[in-house]
Amino acid sequence: MDTVNIGLLGLGTVGGGTLQLLKRHADAIERRTGRRVQVRRALVRDLAKPRPAEAADVAVTTDPDEILDDPAIHIVVELVGGCEPTRAWVLRAIAAGKHVITANKALIAQHGNEIFAAADQHGVIVAFEAAVGGGIPIIKAIREALAGNRIESVAGIVNGTTNYILTEMRDRGLGFSEALAQAQALGYAEADPSFDIDGIDAAHKLAILAAIAFGTPLAFAGVATEGIGAISAEDIGYAEALGYSIKHLAIARRDEEAVELRVHPTLIPQRQLLARVDGVMNAILVHGDAVGETLFYGAGAGALPTASAVVADLVDVLRLLSADPDHRVPYLGVRPGAIADLPLRPLEAIHSAYYLRLSVEDHPGVMADITRILADHEISIEAMLQRPDPTRPDTMPIILLTHRAWERAMNQALDAMSRLASVRGPITRIRVQTNGTW
């Protein structure tokens, strides 16, 4: 089989994102795995409902049997959510010898033990990277990349809705209800937000994280769960005053005797990275006996981030189907014949903002000379600091931050400035990261 056929259960936000990635990256997936992927059919609830543009050429059905009973479908991707009827569908797909990829945390947390046993019995894969942390590859990190460790604890911000609410309460001084209403207006919280704000969603994810971290059975019922409803704007203010941020955390710890599984608001010292994870972002801190502390940060929800994890699972399955076990993952991520050869851009052709520090003789006209040179090279100034240095009364340090400019123009400007009689010694130039652009 050169083309691998997929059946998609669910064509909502994540389903649309998955179709979009499969289309956009069809060639890249083939470069990585040697396979073409075809979405053979998608299950929808209502044929009349408008569908995302990327679903225009996908055959749809309202009958799950048309996917579960189709022998040409190799992989079922379950993006419906909830435990029923998805549990029955997933078990049927497994029994029919189909691999399953799911983003369904409730299903895995509550029925994973049963589902994994069925998958073992039928020799198929059940992959669920998208169930925890959205686009953050935390399942793979713990289960594979930290396999040389005894994991001591996992502590994470795994629910974007509660993190958004707590961040808004802190940054804008909103009360809990106001922040929740705002999250609902922006689509970050459901009309019935209890799954998120009471911590149930986080508890599902924690049950999964703990099981893979400790190699123990899934134990959702054992998670002690507290939501954020009791946190007031005052508490957030007092915590700040004491040097802490309040975050809603999912925590799994183990020692020699027992495992602790708990979801609750927690004060975290502000100097820690986890305290700086704001808005809808997620982050998970894993402590292993060998690696020490590691942190994995990214978008915990959303169509494309979640689809990123779904497609990663798909690539994993395709790489296994591709059979040559010694080369499951190509060295450079793509198969040897598919390596690209993009040209290398020389440093002088990059576009960057800059920090400049010059020592100048402090007399009239020197700033005019410098700003004229920058303007001549189409470099504009964003900020300037000029602070007399008492230890060097004869010169004045000037610090400039520029907007983005071409490195070639900056080199020429630096050259011209260094020839000014009033500029003393070398000019320091350091590149600046601006607006997320490197």
Add this chain to the structure above:
Amino acid sequence: MDTVNIGLLGLGTVGGGTLQLLKRHADAIERRTGRRVQVRRALVRDLAKPRPAEAADVAVTTDPDEILDDPAIHIVVELVGGCEPTRAWVLRAIAAGKHVITANKALIAQHGNEIFAAADQHGVIVAFEAAVGGGIPIIKAIREALAGNRIESVAGIVNGTTNYILTEMRDRGLGFSEALAQAQALGYAEADPSFDIDGIDAAHKLAILAAIAFGTPLAFAGVATEGIGAISAEDIGYAEALGYSIKHLAIARRDEEAVELRVHPTLIPQRQLLARVDGVMNAILVHGDAVGETLFYGAGAGALPTASAVVADLVDVLRLLSADPDHRVPYLGVRPGAIADLPLRPLEAIHSAYYLRLSVEDHPGVMADITRILADHEISIEAMLQRPDPTRPDTMPIILLTHRAWERAMNQALDAMSRLASVRGPITRIRVQTNGTW
């Protein structure tokens, strides 16, 4: 073959750490992979030199042939470093049909194209997770977990020595030479520190990251490299004043036309997580078209963190050797028969620090009552805030941070406090993370 035999090239810091993990986690590795691992022989430079305790029962040799020509050795782990003679050794191991695991960034960055071609020809695996980011699983993250993305950029702090020096310059106002001398005294910098401070080590790592992120050939010679020698304490101070931290970054970007590969100091806005990565820690920010921004943080060097990556590679290879492709990675990280069943600790048995907020009538004796109750339950107070709330003149909010205590004792104390006549309304209790203990 039930036992897999390993030949170890190099028994220095990382070699010692690897032996330590293989010994400590021998049972866990068997639970994960179904295999026992045996270190059959280790190459050392000098038989007379004292060896780490964990190497006491390992056969050693000064002759690489005793490892490379031994048909009983299945996997060669190369931890010598440098390009010669390691390149020849690795190529010989590959030609002899042995899988290779290496932590050698210089070797992969400069000779990876040749080594990967040889491995393809001979059908063996060359794994190199430990070459970049120490214990941070960045190779696996990019090559597998983000395979559903087009990676747009990778930007990271990948050299702990330079990050330590820049952090000390900022936090203690040291000059570059002083900070370097201190790093050398602490063993964070080599006697000849040029590989680190001139950015060559970072350039090796960047070449590897860029190749796997973009699916392009390794291009170490194309990396534009600047060290940190020209950064002064003043620059760091001015950058802080402008709202930035200076970090030594390895940056790979691509667009439709070209790839940029550069290592240089960079001003980063302080609100970004990367600006908060201090000391010897490493972090790598990956931007993918689907996932958006993800960050991977952890220890970039050191015996055990690096060994963590080496053993993860080993587990990967063992899982492939274990043949059942559909179950390469068990659902819960360990094979179904090996799942542990640790008891669950009830919430009242946890040990945590606490934040408490009470509203009290502001009259003499109320603080004495509260502190007496806490003392009776062996709960000690770390900090206290008492701020009159002008909107509620009849009551006074009291905020307490406690040291760690048993949750059961805290529950009892809360119960007793809430029965005090002077305490009004419910008491807010939030758990606090202290000293890295959850």
